[in-house]
Amino acid sequence: MATVSQSVPMKKGRPGLGETLYAYGFITPAIAAMVVASFLPIAFTVYVSFTDWSLYNNALINGFHFVGFANFKTILDSLQGELLGVVIWTVAFASIATSVNFIVGLFLAFLLNNPNMPERNVYRTVLILPWAVPGAVMTLAWSGILNTDYGPLNLVLGNIHLGPFSPGHIQWLTDPNWARFSVLMVTAWFGYPFMMTACLGALQSIPTELSEAALVDGAGVFTRFWRITFPLLRSATLPLIISTFAYNLNNFGAVYLLTAGGPTPIGSNAGATDILPTYTYTLAYSHYLYGLACAYSIVIFFFIGTLSAAQMKWSRAFEEVDR
Amino acid sequence: MKRYINLAITALVATSFAFGAVNVSAASRSNASLTPPKLKTGVTLTVWDYFCTASQHTCPERDTEWKVIQQWAKATHNKVNFPTNPDSHDQKLCTAGPSGQGPDLIAGPHNELGPMVACGTLAPIPAWAWTPAQQKTYIKAAVQAVTLSGHPYAMPWAIETTGLFYNKDLISAGAFKPAKGQTYQTWSRLISNLKKLSVPGGGPPFGWDQANFYFDYAFISGNGGYVFKYVKGKGYDYNQLGLDSAGAVKAYQFLYDLTTNGKYKLYSPSMNDSVAAGLFNGGKLPVYYTGPWNIASFKQNNLKFGFEPLPSFNGKTPSRPFSGVQDFAINRFTKHLNEAASLDAYLTKNMQVPEFKTSGRIPVITSILNSKAIQKDPVEGGLAHAALAASPMPNIPEMNEVWTPMGTAIGDVEQGKASAADAAKAAVAQIKAAIAKAHGG
Numbered sequence: 039m040a041t042v043s044q045s046v047p048m049k050k051g052r053p054g055l056g057e058t059l060y061a062y063g064f065i066t067p068a069i070a071a072m073v074v075a076s077f078l079p080i081a082f083t084v085y086v087s088f089t090d091w092s093l094y095n096n097a098l099i100n101g102f103h104f105v106g107f108a109n110f111k112t113i114l115d116s117l118q119g120e121l122l123g124v125v126i127w128t129v130a131f132a133s134i135a136t137s138v139n140f141i142v143g144l145f146l147a148f149l150l151n152n153p154n155m156p157e158r159n160v161y162r163t164v165l166i167l168p169w170a171v172p173g174a175v176m177t178l179a180w181s182g183i184l185n186t187d188y189g190p191l192n193l194v195l196g197n198i199h200l201g202p203f204s205p206g207h208i209q210w211l212t213d214p215n216w217a218r219f220s221v222l223m224v225t226a227w228f229g230y231p232f233m234m235t236a237c238l239g240a241l242q243s244i245p246t247e248l249s250e251a252a253l254v255d256g257a258g259v260f261t262r263f264w265r266i267t268f269p270l271l272r273s274a275t276l277p278l279i280i281s282t283f284a285y286n287l288n289n290f291g292a293v294y295l296l297t298a299g300g301p302t303p304i305g306s307n308a309g310a311t312d313i314l315p316t317y318t319y320t321l322a323y324s325h326y327l328y329g330l331a332c333a334y335s336i337v338i339f340f341f342i343g344t345l346s347a348a349q350m351k352w353s354r355a356f357e358e359v360d361r
Numbered sequence: 362m363k364r365y366i367n368l369a370i371t372a373l374v375a376t377s378f379a380f381g382a383v384n385v386s387a388a389s390r391s392n393a394s395l396t397p398p399k400l401k402t403g404v405t406l407t408v409w410d411y412f413c414t415a416s417q418h419t420c421p422e423r424d425t426e427w428k429v430i431q432q433w434a435k436a437t438h439n440k441v442n443f444p445t446n447p448d449s450h451d452q453k454l455c456t457a458g459p460s461g462q463g464p465d466l467i468a469g470p471h472n473e474l475g476p477m478v479a480c481g482t483l484a485p486i487p488a489w490a491w492t493p494a495q496q497k498t499y500i501k502a503a504v505q506a507v508t509l510s511g512h513p514y515a516m517p518w519a520i521e522t523t524g525l526f527y528n529k530d531l532i533s534a535g536a537f538k539p540a541k542g543q544t545y546q547t548w549s550r551l552i553s554n555l556k557k558l559s560v561p562g563g564g565p566p567f568g569w570d571q572a573n574f575y576f577d578y579a580f581i582s583g584n585g586g587y588v589f590k591y592v593k594g595k596g597y598d599y600n601q602l603g604l605d606s607a608g609a610v611k612a613y614q615f616l617y618d619l620t621t622n623g624k625y626k627l628y629s630p631s632m633n634d635s636v637a638a639g640l641f642n643g644g645k646l647p648v649y650y651t652g653p654w655n656i657a658s659f660k661q662n663n664l665k666f667g668f669e670p671l672p673s674f675n676g677k678t679p680s681r682p683f684s685g686v687q688d689f690a691i692n693r694f695t696k697h698l699n700e701a702a703s704l705d706a707y708l709t710k711n712m713q714v715p716e717f718k719t720s721g722r723i724p725v726i727t728s729i730l731n732s733k734a735i736q737k738d739p740v741e742g743g744l745a746h747a748a749l750a751a752s753p754m755p756n757i758p759e760m761n762e763v764w765t766p767m768g769t770a771i772g773d774v775e776q777g778k779a780s781a782a783d784a785a786k787a788a789v790a791q792i793k794a795a796i797a798k799a800h801g802g
Binding site for chain 2: 092209320
């Protein structure tokens with residue numbers, strides 16, 4: 039065992055056994071915590087997904103059985119039915135929510151990046167507020183605001199009369215299409231401050247000489263933005279966009295607290311605004327089907343992981359860049 | 362070196378697979394004689410209840426319960442542990458019980474008994490703790506609620522049901538009086554009385570959580586429908602559903618007619634519990650169909666409120682909404698079955714009057730229920746009457762499959778998205794499929 043009583047000279051090549059053991063000793067607590075808190079539950083989930091553990095088939099009375107891939111087969115069969123709609127809506131929801139967040143955030147950051155506006159800090163504080171409120175509570179408040187006949191939003195809109203059309207009776211949460219719109223609207227409301235702050239930081243890091251040089255060369259506002267500002271912005275914000283997309287694929291709270299999965303057609307288990315996590319949650323907790331729910335979580339993991347990995351590869355956002 | 366680390370991690374992962382396959386079995390003891398056995402002294406029991414969450418600073422119901430527990434502990438020279446209540450304690454018992462981490466007694470509403478019995482964590486109440494003669498002194502609904510497959514799995518101590526709370530400033534009690542010659546007020550008379558009201562602010566005269574099956578059931582039972590057929594001696598038969606019968610379809614149609622899309626036009630289809638609670642607590646809603654758990658907030662808002670049972674459909678038979686029975690059950694893995702049963706019997710018998718004084722819980726022993734103290738109080742007397750007529754929720758685990766499909770179906774009918782007959786057929790088919798699937802079909 040190497041002793042460290044004098045300064046150890048820098049060794050070239052592989053470290054000795056003593057040093058290696060010493061190093062592993064230091065990271066053992068962290069690894070132990072990760073194993074207990076993360077790896078063991080994941081391993082247990084994988085195990086349970088191959089069983090039929092449910093309220094009726096559990097260890098004490100009937101004993102749950104190892105059923106192999108039966109749960110996954112159920113999921114594949116469901117893919118031809120209601121699960122396909124849920125998957126399509128999940129991807130659509132994440133894409134639209136992320137794009138809207140980014141566009142609104144970028145637009146507001148652009149407006150706030152004006153050095154000639156002394157009151158821009160006041161505006162920035164006000165615009166950051168949706169980020170500062172507790173998400174779960176505010177989502178529940180939104181579900182009250184969007185109530186068709188007793189919510190304040192429709193009460194206000196009911197005072198607008200454009201000829202024969204009065205928008206005071208929009209069924210925000212009970213009509214399937216309007217419910218999807220409401221979910222996107224509330225997610226955008228919660229998400230744009232993050233994008234705005236990130237874009238603001240990125241915009242302020244772009245040197246102004248580039249734009250001024252382009253202005254001298256006769257470039258218009260749009261050309262300056264698209265050819266100069268946007269490419270420089272891309273490298274800073276693309277990782278954020280990808281992580282926001284992955285977050286929105288799993289955005290259980292925004293959907294469940296607002297519509298609980300949305301207006302459900304009769305005879306179906308999947309609502310109009312159900313994304314994969316909320317659909318799985320309903321299956322697991324309304325019907326106590328633990329084995330099937332574990333199988334679903336594994337499927338969701340692979341689905342989101344593959345999407346995110348493909349995005350990262352395609353956009354080259356995480357590659358080392360030589361500038 | 363790396364290879365060994367990898368092997369160690371693989372071994373760790375592999376052992377975790379083994380955890381899931383471990384079965385813990387415990388001996389289950391039963392005692393068929395009616396004489397109480399000799400109790401041990403010096404044992405420590407643990408009781409789980411569900412009164413109050415950790416965030417509530419004062420919990421008068423828990424304090425009352427603690428006093429009764431202390432009386433038993435002193436009389437039998439034992440100790441009782443009373444930790445703060447865990448969330449989802451019924452699901453926790455399924456996993457905590459076999460591993461020895463569970464309590465000896467667990468409190469809860471009776472519809473949680475079905476899942477707990479299904480995962481095998483409850484012991485039947487020994488015959489000596491609750492003899493058949495003693496069971497006769499309890500109201501029938503309470504005994505039926507805690508009995509599964511012919512055996513009682515818990516002892517009841519309170520019953521609650523729902524009904525109409527009304528604001529005395531906005532509507533008078535006379536609106537609920539039945540017609541001459543009839544025993545109960547009818548819906549048609551109440552509706553015409555409600556429509557004659559002038560509500561401040563132009564809001565609806567009646568509010569409730571209309572797409573919640575727990576409240577909707579009163580309309581179904583009033584028209585002759587039921588959830589699962591109750592076979593005497595065997596319990597609820599989950600293969601026989603009464604939610605698509607002609608009476609049930611009439612009930613769904615009636616619920617549609619109550620909204621502004623239907624005949625009676627009382628409230629809009631987007632009425633839900635938070636809207637109704639907000640309006641009632643703000644003094645703007647004359648009648649609110651809910652349960653006694655809201656009484657505390659009514660008192661906090663200084664409302665002058667009264668209680669009336671739901672109207673009947675024909676004036677002759679009372680309304681039968683769902684009732685929930687509060688009970689204490691015994692963990693099958695307890696190490697002190699006789700002491701736990703003795704505490705269960707003592708607690709449930711002696712907690713009824715103190716808890717009524719504390720928070721208005723309706724007792725389940727018939728003689729106490731009919732006593733002057735309860736019948737005198739206008740709100741509690743009304744709740745007691747309603748509870749006697751109410752039907753307990755089915756306590757079998759298959760009941761879990763009913764709530765969501767029925768809530769969705771009735772919600773769709775109320776919003777005019779589906780006809781009553783179509784919704785009933787589709788919902789029952791969905792429930793039957795879910796039950797079949799849950800049993801491995």
